[in-house]
Amino acid sequence: MLAKGSEPWLFTATFITALFAVLSRAMNSSHLNHVAYIAMAMTFFMVLFFRDPERKVEVSDTYMISPADGTVIDIRGRKICIFMFLQNVHVNRAPISGKIREITYKKGGYLPAFCKDSERNERNEFIIHSKYGDVSVMQIAGTIARRIVSYSRVNDNIEQGQRIGMIRLGSRVDVTIPHDFEIIVRKGERVLAGKTIIATIKK
Structure with missing residues (x-):
């Protein structure tokens, strides 16, 4: 596909x-x-x-799944940063079920997506309102990727694992984790969108 x-x-x-x-x-x-x-x-x-393989997503409100294919390059507090290499699938998926409350697109530069200064780059942020609160999924363009695409719209009800957009030609996705969840991935770990569990509900 x-x-x-x-x-x-x-x-x-x-x-x-x-x-x-x-x-x-x-x-x-x-x-x-x-x-x-x-x-x-x-x-x-x-x-x-541009490949977009079908993936069977096990939907659950007891965990969050990765919104992107790639490698975890940083974990800052409640934020997980995932770098997508050129060979990765570049379609992004919802890490949790909920309603899209806000989508904010901002123009910016095109620094390497793994740099801290890349937060000034072109970016697109989804705010997903879930039963555990708001979750931010930030698409950040890199030096090659200069086109962020959004599949979803404000007020859309989305299911965990649903496609929400893509970034063309490699870049980064940041996702915030609500305090009800415990982050279980580690820096350097490879993840798959819609498949890899990145956080589980606290017991």
């Missing part, structure tokens, strides 16, 4: 690949043939990047 909104990107990449392939044959040009192979590799990369 491919991510929502990927069609124009893939169509353009496929068209360019086909164009150079036809031209290289028509003109018998080795240079154009090389360009066609490069375009083909880029098309493959686009398919890899």
Whole structure:
């Protein structure tokens, strides 16, 4: 399955690949043939990047799940920071069920997403009102990723694991954990959106 909104990107990449392939044959040009192979590799990369595999999500109000694929690069108090590498799936999912109370988009710079100063970058914040209080999911753009996409809207009722948006070409997602939960992931741990449990309800 491919991510929502990927069609124009893939169509353009496929068209360019086909164009150079036809031209290289028509003109018998080795240079154009090389360009066609490069375009083909880029098309493959686009398919890899825009993939959006189906994942069976076990919905529960006793734990929170990761909103993004990637690696936990920092835990600051109640905030978990997840860095998404280029090879990761870039579709983001709801860590908890609730209602989207607010979505705030802010323009900004494009510093590396793992830097502390990246909080000045382009970003998009979802405030999900859950039975345990408000949960913030912050999408932060990086040096390559310059397009944050939101699938959900204010007042949408969302289920844990539901797709809420994506960030194109690698970046970071921060999620705040309510005080009713205990954080169980550690810095350096790899996580999967909709699958990895990052916090459990306190007993």
